[in-house]
Amino acid sequence: MTAHLKQDEPDTANFLDTMKQGVLGKPVSRIEGLAKVTGTAPYAAEYPVENLAEGVLVTATIVRGEVVSIDKDAALAMPGVLAVIDDKCLTTRAAQGTANEAPQQNPRKVDYWGQPIAVIVAESFEQARDAAKHLSVEYREEEGAPLDPSAVEPEEQEDETVDQGDLAHAMARADHAADLEISTEGHASAAMEPHAAIAEWDGDKVTVYASLQMLNYNITELADSLGVDEDRVRLVSRYVGGGFGSKLGVSEEVVAAAIAARAVGRPVRVVMSRQQVFQCVMRRSETKQRLRLASDGEGRLDGFGHEALVSNLPEEDFAEPVLQSSHFLYGGKNRALKLEVARIHRMTAGSVRAPGEAVGMPALEVAMDVLAEKTGVDPVELRIRNIPDCNPEEDLPFSSHKLAECLQQGAEKFGWDAGARKPRQTRDGEWWVGTGMASAARVHNVGEARARVTLRPDGTAEVRTDMTDIGTGTYTIVAQMVGEMLGLGVDDVLVQLGDTDFPRGSGSGGSWGGASIGSAVYLACRALREKLAKKAGTEESDLALRNGAVEGGKSLADLLDGQELSEEGHYEPGEIADTHTASGFGAFFAQVRVNRFTGETRVDRMLGAFGFGRVLNAKTARSQCLGGITWSIGAALTEALHFDPRDGHLVNCDLAEYHVPVNRDVPEVEVLMVEERDPVASPIQAKGIGELGMCGGAGAIANAIYNACGARVLDFPMTPDRVLAAMPD
Template identity: 55%
Template sequence: MTGTDTTKQGFMLDEAAQGVIGTPMDRPDGPLKVSGAATYAHEWNLPGTAHGVLVRATIAHGRLDHVNATSIADIDGLLGVYSGPRFLRNPAQGGAEEAPVQGVDIEYFGQPVALVVAETFEAARDGAMRIQLRMEADDSGVFDPANSPAEPQEDEALEQGDLDQAMQDAAHAIDVTYTTPGHNSAAMEPHCSIAHWQDGRLTLRGSYQMLKYNKMELADALDIDPARVRVLSPYVGGGFGSKLGLAPEALAAAIAARDLDRPVVVALSRQQVFEVVMRRSESTQRVRLAASEDGTLTGLGHSGLVSNLPGESFAEPLLQATRFLYGGQNRTLSLGLSRVNRLCAGSVRAPGEAIGMQVLENAMDELACAADIDPVELRLRNIPERHPETGIPFASRKLAQALQQGAESFGWNRRQTQTGACREGEWLIGMGMATAARVNWLSKSAARVTLKTDGTALVETDMTDIGTGTYAILTQIAAEMLGLTPGAVTTTLGDTDLPAAAGSGGSWGASSSGSSVFLACQEIRKDIARQMGCTPEDLTLKNGTAVCGNRSTPLTDLLTRDVCREATVKPDKAMKDKQSASYGAHFCEVAVNAVTGETRVRRMLGVFGAGRILNEKTARSQCIGAMTWGIGMALHEDLMFDLRDGHLTNRDLAEYHIPVNLDVPHQDVIFIEERDDDASPIQAKGLGELGICGAAAAVTNAIYNACGVRVREYPATVDKIITGLA
């Protein structure tokens, strides 16, 4: 069965009798993970596995002309060296004659240019570290975005009304420029792939987020039929966008494994993750706000400059939330892309809103101060009735409720409006807030559900669980719809031989894959209703029993064969007629040391409206993790490139600073009750990225309230705050 639209059926989950949907159910995969029984990419230990280590470029722009495989011929257990179109086998082992690489272009420092394969990891690492390369540097490389002409992104540009005139006529006007640095996803599990060929078919065990796309990418790179590729990724130790597409280790492992006719594992070191895996682009953003005396926006301008490698089309979509979040009839939006020889920029958790809203919400705080209007009230006054650019209506939107409920729960009325007014010894205390918003999508996704004669159910899809709780929520949906206890449901994920799901990305995974499971279960309910002699609406399923009218029958007695149904959910065309997004509000209290400039976040609250919450526990964990990342963006995280040669100077977790235990205070999360019929068949919206949007701005707005220092160059490190205090 294929469901091709988002028919409003989600009420069934509220009327079902099992009572497991939305509850804080523990993760079914939790015991496996804490006991070490969950098999991650590097843990398969296939017999005969060889080890590969990538070789990195030590120039940022130029060409690789030669790989000297003979330079490591003395290594015991060396199996081969791969680079470009030629495979260079160790001549000492009687392999092919060494040859030039035929010119491999190098576009950034650390780019993988070769693979050394050996019997042991230590031997492969030794070879990768000391193999001789001949590289020719090209002095035309660009390492500083400021030195590269900005390419206007025409599809991001907007001119509506007359912003310049609105700024002149405004009772209150703000014109500010902020900079944000690059970020790395730094997932707990480094990237890894194990490739194994058998009978001309490749099986790749890896750590990836969107398997149906990863399978096609791998087949395309190897020039083989996608039917000959199977990707297995049942457990993923974090991704945050870095594992959306294939990283170099996957293709390298596949090529070497095919040539050697044995499994090959290639794992990235933490330093290689930082140098190779895509970054979030740094940005320079200018925001202009024009407002009347009562704070109503009459004009809004937001322009940004981001960067990427030459030839890459992705440009960090800074303006995504700016387009619909606030009103203002005079609007100017623009985005420029500079070309630099740094590792590729791409999607990192909440691409666009994460840093775009960070700056927009700082500017709104500056406007609130200039107009002497409470920051919460300013935002409430500027929630538009319709999309300010297109005029289309909004789908369900809980922004006002999030702002109001958050302010009340946080004790916002105790905030001092004058900076530096609240002090505890050396510590200046302040409060800040920001809006959270993230666009919502539904993506094509398929699942298969089988209700078995023994009263158990099996859910199958190639959807991934990157720590978000997919195993739990799909189990809960099936259990609720089929009237089973969660223990009677088995969910199988992360295998491209299963129906193709949306994948974990864009915050659409839960609503999309969950909807496909919902629709498949709905078809099974129809089959049961026919056997019971009633309509699906009159059927009740609970604790393995079907009830219709006065008749009650255990499913094990009712079913004479397994009932298997497959369903696919696709976006409804009507969804384009409304602006769909998830909304929320962040509230933060900080203490800033008046002597040292040190900032300590003392408490945070996030209030979110994201449609139906499928599992309260996993949803809360997602929000806490996102808010923690917001603290990192505000105070710590900063990819630092040497502008002389383009190399990344802080390529590990010792030098790329992230929040640690003592940096993170108690965090509260409140979910607003919401059912969004326009979002998905199960009335759920994206949540995993919402919690990071605006979070950093709440922290820095609180710093300003505490001590009067407005840091416009992120992160807000001690040196910048001390300078401001002075």
Template identity: 65%
Template sequence: QTVRDLVKCLSGTFRNHCPGLTETRRDGDHLVLHGSYQMLSYNVKEIADCLSMSPKKVRIIAPYVGGGFGSKLGITHEAVAAAIAAKELQRPVRVVMTRQHVFQTVMRRSETRQRVRLAADATGKLIGLGHEALVSNLPDEDFAEPVTQATEFLYSGENRLLEVKVARISRMTAGSVRAPGEAVGMQVLEAAMDELAEAVGIDPVELRKRNMPDKVPVEGTPYSSRMLAEALDQGASAFGWDQRNAKPCQRREGEWWIGMGMASAARVNMLVDAEARVTLKADGTALVETDQTDIGTGSYAILGQIAGEMLGLPIDRVKVMLGDTSLPAGAGSGGSFGAISTGSAVMRACEDIRKRIAKALDCDAEDLDIKDGVASAGDDSRALTDLLDGKDFAETGSIKPGKTAKDYSQASYGAFFAEVAVNAFTGETRVRRMTGAFGFGRVLNAKTARSQCLGGMVWGIGSALTEELAFDLRDGHLVNHDLAEYHVPAHADVPAIEVILLEERDAAASPLQAKGVGELGICGAAGSIANAIYNACGVRLRSFPMTLDKVIEQLPDPFAKVA
């Protein structure tokens, strides 16, 4: 098609259907893009490359992103089309995609075929561990779902085989979806660990505790911190794991089999390059500026509270500006590294401002105390507005990965516990309750962290029971490309969920002593539900999602009495 044909198409009937919206305009030879993107400092380079422009002439504005989960990590077709059309027409151009368009144009998570082999001695100690995966992507794509990412460091076993192979197929691009690797790899590994626990006659929680190595197997790298045992113990206690009967088909309520299952959680921790500018203004307020994005994870709140605490200001005296590439380049939202990376940059900027305040107060920075807009050192106390004397103190902080990224294995850990009911006649599974216990370094904001864990566990329910992309095998097109046919958990599918946050500090993970949490809540969650299904009705499935048509084929006699 010519550009004009494309513009005519884009300006047609899509305008009133609004799941995905992008708008561009040309200011001379500069491009301004308004869209929903997660990683702006990378996105600028991507679209500049697509259009053969200098990144310095591209500005992206995305102050509020909405849900991302990986689908908005990169620049896709609609942004490039809108930019070309804006150049041709010399006017702003808006592209609006329907839900079906979004499903078929953004990246997908790869399907996986996994083979897990576990060998243990009589005490349940792993002596052999094999985890092989087959994933897919387009012929020219570099990304491969890192299925074995957590298997490398989670459990012991000196004899190991970890492998990921890529099948080249013509479907939508496969890429990073929330918790790439662990989200799909952990649920399979944890289901296999449940089978091992039954085979050796050891409680599943105890089996995992017996197989926690002191250092990363093979590599010998020490762990920066590791709260897995604490998560297993506290989660089990809060959930009432001691009430579980290890033998399947032992509890029946009317037409429902009831069972319990559990799984470990693990997600790698990453710190990446980030910058942020903090300005302590003459009027005693503060301004935080960075192109870091907020996809509902709480970036605005967390960055504001870091600056507020460092500068002794209440949160209502701190303004946070995000999502604009004219601002210093933050980490972006992805990989669970946004808060710890950009947050550390904010902390560094505030440390420099505190040094300037200390100099104005004629004291050492270590002796400085700031609270409610008043700086104090010894017997000397002065309002910040007086110390600033009509001037603004502005500093830009930055952070880069250091030696600790190589010297330590860094990850967040947790444990899931689930109770399910399986209908003895239909095979329908209902999750009745879930508990998750998580350790991820310093908790920066308990409300937003808990929300992330809740969301991950809800997605775990979907991964276990309903969510699946269906492709037409004749031509590879996606069949269930809307929320009528792609089934995510609704309110009625989500039970009472308990989240336990385990406080710790991890000095190697980040200057804030915090680790990522955004993706941890999904890593292994579906495995706990799969294990609960087996405990309930004796059906051991090895295919996700565990829909009722798969369960019903193996159900025991619904009229049989409980043994």
């Protein structure tokens, strides 16, 4: 049976708060942790499939044009080579964007340097790699492919355009105004596990073991690429070594493995090299942004402007949603927001952790810091004064709003000095020391999700769903939800994830996974509780389950009496998404030191305070916040994709040259969770946290750099040369 809910109304019952097990929300360690640290958890390239052949991708060495010919015969004559495949379906450009786009099928067209154009299959990886390295490819190159976003006429994204009131007039009459241009460089997801897939066919059915985030969409994408029905495709992705958006859609290694395995008649594994991951898996777009803020004498906004230029390949739908939180975070009745896309020939731009807010929020928060200085209002107080009562553009109520509490509690915990703020007030030897802060916001979304929960005769439970765990803790929070609802310990719940033979979950992306799949599991457990209540002779609302038994009554095993009970929960977002603005909120506080001679910045400490509904697991939620803050440090100080302006190839295409923060870059970090119940967000009153932890954090570091040394750096990352150049004499 299926317990279905399409959420059109707020769920104010807070039913979970009446449960007796007391396991939900607790800092339970990951139930799959032991398998991971002992190396027994199989990742995409590690499934024990016999008779594997190895595939290596061949990538284009031109920016734009066509493949004229490939010397397959020479490659096939090399030792161990089984096939050279340049199938027209190999290029799945659009599948790297949003997860529900259909792949583009341009057989020999090349759109960017590094685009996969063929796969070579051999008996060993070394043989395939050698043949790929020596494969002779003839191109017809088109000259003049645009590479610089500033050099082309952009396309306006009309659905992002807002023009309310008269911003220009508001700026002219304002007591205080800020008008800034800020840029951010592109980012890579840089997940630890490279993209990999193993494919094997059994007749006309294919099973692909891959590293993917959204199996519910990925199965459709792969079926379309192969020209088969979905019931002929099975995807398995039980463990994912990080995705951060790069594995939302199927990318070339998945399609290549499936096509190659069909061609050679045996299983094929394709693993991208680290360089290939950087060169051909989607990037976060660079941005150029203009911020305009107009306020009265007390810092209350009358005018708000945010414009952004981003880039993508021609014909791609995705545009980095830079303005996403700007639409509702602060007030100001005179508003002008605009997003434009430049069509250039770099690899596909798509979702990287916290798309939009990760780069839009830091720019906005730097502008707010400039305004705070001009008005003489403490930066924390300035933000509190500008929290709107409702969405200022759509006049919708907020589902809940914890920004003020996060700002206040975070400031108190951090030891924020609300006095007069001037740069260069504290020096420690050759280091200037300063503090800064920023708000955080991340829109809340939920997705359709299904999960089946089975109570077995021995009183233990099993959950099945194709939902993935990309390192965020899905295995554990699902076990906690079942344990809480059915009165079981976490060890008594078997969680089976990442297989399209199971009911379709929401997938892991957009910070919607926990709330979405948690709601489906919740609904299945409510249905099971109804059956158990009948067996116990009571109402479901009065059924108290704890430690595998009805309180004061029978054990679950005795109650089941040898019977198995199974229910499927089916959750869908409903009309409530159109009647409220739902978001997580938070605040960042940072202390940095800046070397007065070299411009080097070191982050001494950071604190993040976040409100995101019900906390499902205090340990995994804190871990997500820590990860987000670490990403903020990278975005602020080190991370940038650099492209050769002559041919468009990515220069820093590995972890040696693309500088993510390492242990010594990450200081003491504190996380404060401002828990709440949001009845609009989901039936379990939870919202996403996976991305909120980095939405604005880089702005807090930028503001701290200014407070430390007086360098107002308007280009991210704030590398030492940029800090030195911005330092006052």
